[in-house]
Amino acid sequence: MDFITAQNLVFRYIDEEEQQENNVIAKNVLDDVSFTVKKGEFVALLGHNGCGKSTVAKHLNAMLLPSGGKLFIDSIDTQEENEDFTIRRKVGLVLQNPDNQLVASIVEEDVAFGPENLGIEPEKIRLRVDEALKAVDMYEYRNQPPHKLSGGQKQRVAIAGIIAMEPDCIVLDEPTAMLDPKGREEVMNTIRKLNKEKGITIVLITHYMDEAVDADRVIVMDNGKILTQGTPREVFSQVELLKRHRLDVPQVTELCYKLRACGVEFDELALHSDECISKLVEVLS
Amino acid sequence: MRDIAFGQYYPTKSIIHSMDPRVKLILLVAFLVLTFCTLNYAALALVVACVASIVLLSKVPVKMYFKSLKMIVVIVLITSALNLFYGTGEPLWEWGFIKITLSGINNAVFVAARIISLILISSALTFTTSPTDLTDALERLMKPLTVFHVKVHEIAMMMTIALRFVPLLLEETDKIMAAQKARGADMESGNLVQRIKALVPVLIPLFVSAFRRAYELAVAMECRCYQGGQGRTRMKILTLHKSDYICTFIVILIIVGVVLCNVLLPHTLR
16 A cells, blocks of 8 residues: 555544534535655655645645545555554654744754654654764754744754654645745755655645655645646646646746747657756757 | 834843743743842942843843834833932922922932843843743743643743734735725824724724634644643753853842842932
């Protein structure tokens, strides 16, 4: 079985009984969502605001439980009682606002917060904290207060706080939405590094198409449903479909798409700028 | 707004920094009591000398201490002025109903010295101890209170979070004030009542955002498996070192010194 298996996931904020009592029909925030994530995979979840992607994130570590369908994390049903903390040890969630997820006023003590909650021996916590801070390149800042760090650095500390709990999977809910381009780059590099070097499964929720390009697989959501999924190349080649749902494609892909519409011959649409350049050179020469 | 020095941690390496926070806390309380037990100038001088040496030993810039004193300058002035004029005995100088006596001067000096040492020594504690260490120490010192069903861990956690969010909320206040000024809000003119009223459009957004932050923080804490104090371990273990015993011994010596001064020498204060 895959690490994450979602089968026909349905979620609404009001359950059926209440709907009948109050005579309201609640919209399904998630409607028949099915997908899988393999161990060690880097999956990007794309979509507009309000399309249900954050709701998926909260399902993945059992903060929310499905109203219908099943969700298995490492073969454990999230609806099983008393398993929520087992699941949260396996799947760590990093939120959007770095300021609101740091607990302690010293970086290393904040990173230690998770392992402390797990009841690990002090010496081992020390090791984990140091290792986690080194993994996100924030070791030199371990004695700093968080409010003296930049947004990107704070977000990396938040990621370190999750790594210190040694999860198998990290879910990041728009971790770069509140950061400047430099901070976004730092965070993205960290995420890629964790996936490649530590083999941690990554589910990255974002609305920046450029961040999704590096993923192994992309899942596009719209209105609580899965619109399409596949490798970045498969997904972003469906430019018309994405445009119809007011979603973007990476800039270079759009450039190629528009050139193709003008009659320039491309075998496939580029995803990265280097790729685009070489294709253009090919066409021009 | 950002200028509040009192209660801020100043990270550096010094003997005072490396002391056990529990010991520091207990010694602070002992010292606070001691400053109010000085009855003559010899005892006062001893305490002031100790405070000064602690300030110097902490390796925190003296400027920081002045900043924290700046906030209470008015209080010191008012209380010593009151004490100056309420002395009893032979007046040294008289003008109308105002008379200054020797005991009045003594009282004023003692009050000023006591308040200043009080602030300096408490600032020394907060400058040299990280907030988490401090709350940690409080949690451990208050542990016996769990017998009386006092939620020690929860109180300590609340303090940690409060301290974490102080700079954040200060920053936010500045931002909201700037935003309201940009909308034409007038906060600098008018009488006291008008100024207080002008703060309402700042406080309401601040409250709303504080609640939003609190909710998000709760989610983040739950994501990190927080389940209250039970079964929780700590990364930092507090152990007493040689320096802690030496400092405690020195403070005991000072206490003995002050007591001796009080007993052997005539009292300045009655």
